[in-house]
Amino acid sequence: MSQNENLYALLRGRFPADPDECCMELPDGSKISFADVDTGSGRMAGLLRNLGVEPGDRVLVQVDKSPEAVLLYLGCLRAGAVFLPLNSAYTAREVEYFIGDATPRLAVCRPGDQAAFEAMSAAGGGTRIETLGPAGDGSLMSLYARAPADDLLVARANDDLAAILYTSGTTGRSKGAMLSHGNLSSNALVLHEHWGFTPEDVLIHALPIFHVHGLFVALHCSLLNGTPMIFHTRFDADAVIDAMPRATVLMGVPTFYVRLLENPRFDRDATRNMRLFVAGSAPLLPETFAAFEARTGQRILERYGMTEAGMIVSNPLHGERLAGTVGYFLPGVTGRVADGDGNEVRRGEVGVLEIKGPNVFKGYWRMPEKTAEEFRADGHFITGDNATMAEDGRISIVGRAKDLVISGGYNVYPKEIELLIDVMPGVRESAVIGVPHPDFGEGVVAVVAVDEPAELDEAGVIDALSGSLAAFKRPKRVFFTRELPRNTMGKVQKNQLREQYAGTFGA
Ligand code: MLC
Ligand code: AMP
Numbered sequence: 001m002s003q004n005e006n007l008y009a010l011l012r013g014r015f016p017a018d019p020d021e022c023c024m025e026l027p028d029g030s031k032i033s034f035a036d037v038d039t040g041s042g043r044m045a046g047l048l049r050n051l052g053v054e055p056g057d058r059v060l061v062q063v064d065k066s067p068e069a070v071l072l073y074l075g076c077l078r079a080g081a082v083f084l085p086l087n088s089a090y091t092a093r094e095v096e097y098f099i100g101d102a103t104p105r106l107a108v109c110r111p112g113d114q115a116a117f118e119a120m121s122a123a124g125g126g127t128r129i130e131t132l133g134p135a136g137d138g139s140l141m142s143l144y145a146r147a148p149a150d151d152l153l154v155a156r157a158n159d160d161l162a163a164i165l166y167t168s169g170t171t172g173r174s175k176g177a178m179l180s181h182g183n184l185s186s187n188a189l190v191l192h193e194h195w196g197f198t199p200e201d202v203l204i205h206a207l208p209i210f211h212v213h214g215l216f217v218a219l220h221c222s223l224l225n226g227t228p229m230i231f232h233t234r235f236d237a238d239a240v241i242d243a244m245p246r247a248t249v250l251m252g253v254p255t256f257y258v259r260l261l262e263n264p265r266f267d268r269d270a271t272r273n274m275r276l277f278v279a280g281s282a283p284l285l286p287e288t289f290a291a292f293e294a295r296t297g298q299r300i301l302e303r304y305g306m307t308e309a310g311m312i313v314s315n316p317l318h319g320e321r322l323a324g325t326v327g328y329f330l331p332g333v334t335g336r337v338a339d340g341d342g343n344e345v346r347r348g349e350v351g352v353l354e355i356k357g358p359n360v361f362k363g364y365w366r367m368p369e370k371t372a373e374e375f376r377a378d379g380h381f382i383t384g385d386n387a388t389m390a391e392d393g394r395i396s397i398v399g400r401a402k403d404l405v406i407s408g409g410y411n412v413y414p415k416e417i418e419l420l421i422d423v424m425p426g427v428r429e430s431a432v433i434g435v436p437h438p439d440f441g442e443g444v445v446a447v448v449a450v451d452e453p454a455e456l457d458e459a460g461v462i463d464a465l466s467g468s469l470a471a472f473k474r475p476k477r478v479f480f481t482r483e484l485p486r487n488t489m490g491k492v493q494k495n496q497l498r499e500q501y502a503g504t505f506g507a
Helices: 007-013 034-050 067-079 092-102 111-123 139-146 181-194 212-225 237-246 254-262 286-296 368-373 414-422 458-466 494-500
Strands: 022-025 031-033 058-062 082-085 106-109 128-131 161-167 175-180 203-205 229-231 249-252 276-279 301-306 310-314 334-338 351-356 381-389 395-400 405-407 410-412 427-437 441-450 477-481
Touching: 007 067, 007 181, 007 212, 022 034, 031 034, 034 067, 034 139, 058 067, 058 092, 067 082, 067 139, 067 212, 092 111, 092 175, 106 111, 111 128, 128 139, 161 181, 175 181, 181 212, 181 310, 203 212, 203 237, 212 229, 212 249, 212 301, 212 310, 237 254, 249 254, 254 276, 254 286, 254 441, 301 381, 334 381, 405 427, 405 441, 410 414, 414 427, 414 441, 414 458, 427 494, 458 477
Parallel strands: 022 229, 058 082, 058 106, 082 161, 106 128, 203 229, 203 249, 249 276, 276 301, 441 477
Antiparallel strands: 022 031, 161 175, 301 310, 334 351, 351 381, 381 395, 405 410, 427 441
16 A cells, blocks of 8 residues: 555645644634644544554444544544444434444443443443543543544555444344445545535534534535534524524535525525535425525535445536436446346436445445345446436436435334334334425324224324334324235335325425
């Protein structure tokens, strides 16, 4: 290896000439410079090594969003560790699976979750547990405060793993997508160029940092650009509007844009300094796109991606941004809209999008068979998203071949919830579906087939799920029925249920 292909080396190489320039502006107005980020992530990397984390070891992290959590991510990259972030809404039952599957050397959790994590560690492989709180409190930062300065930057090759991000499977079992330094670096460089970042840009960072969108797309673009990001610990429409006069770019899920449009302060004047609004992670409704343009005079740039491949397709920066389409393959990405055998269908016809490129992941952690199933012999990855491609290559996502609900940008796999409902007393079977929701795009609904007399009511089902399922996955409504509709093959007709319950949230 001639040059260090560690993603952090690439990011650091783009830090500004004056290291005292601001990297992150925090909600209290304080600033963290690029020099602070570099020395802080170096010290964190040295600390991780001293805690026994070796290159290739997994570091599982379930914490609230904070600048310290960003340092922990960058420290992991520098130490050559594999960063494994978890949605902060997951319950202990959900986390237990990830600890067992990923066998991390170290797990970092919120101080309040320490006892639960310690218990999981004792039952499993003896993962070391440290804590990190939202105000930089907890055991990890007290060790950090005493740790010596360090400039550790472990040599990594493009194929070495940088992160594992779990995506739930249609079978109910989560799969860890293995992402390499090369996957992340190539995607970051392409997006930074493609979306036209300049030295004047300032990003509003209001996404969570446990998924591809906030952790990689937003963070990497801003770090590569060597300019400030205004760091919000959660999305709040008023706070984002307040930041806009000092900012130029916002990246968000469609719910961000729906909530901004609901805010009477959001208008052309509020956005006059902004040059780019990026949307993704879920379909942006054409109505939202149109209302946004009418209100601000700007067209949202919609792009499409997924955990396994980062960003794949994007509307153009210069050129037509069309509602209901996600644009063209990003430079370096190729693919096709294919039939069930991987043969390209005619332009305009619906098929499944299959892709290839340096952004495509290395496979699912410890699941070689599952990995093999999702790749074609010629190396194309089968996304599971239904799409069409126009004559000029413009792609529209028109549905999902996989049984998946996307609520506010979070994926919810019906199977996982159905398995829990099906074992409740009096339940014969259940079907979990997504139906239009005015705020979250899709809202989770459970349709439960019960014997008479019903032993369960709606609140009972939701309550019974609350100990084991993250709040965003829980059905927002539960309906009871005698029978679920089935086709002649005996398969539950979810399309019929989606139609029947389409009006549930009045969207
Ligand atoms: C919160 N709740 C949700 C929810 N988020 N319910 C369904 N879907 C969601 N997404 C629940 C809360 O637990 C709470 O439940 C209730 O809704 C009210 O919460 P809220 O205060 O309104 O929610 P808020 O905290 O404002 O969060 C909404 C949100 C957030 C949209 C800001 O969900 C968010 O940041 N989403 C971004 C997701 C994301 O980053 N996706 C990228 C994936 S990467 P209760 O019961 O406690 O009252 C990817 C690849 C790609 O997909 O292409 O980018
Ligand atoms: P995740 O597994 O969380 O990375 O979610 C990826 C999924 O989100 C994709 O497979 C798509 O189904 C969906 N997705 C992401 N961006 C878009 C978009 N712009 N339009 C429609 N669906 C999208």
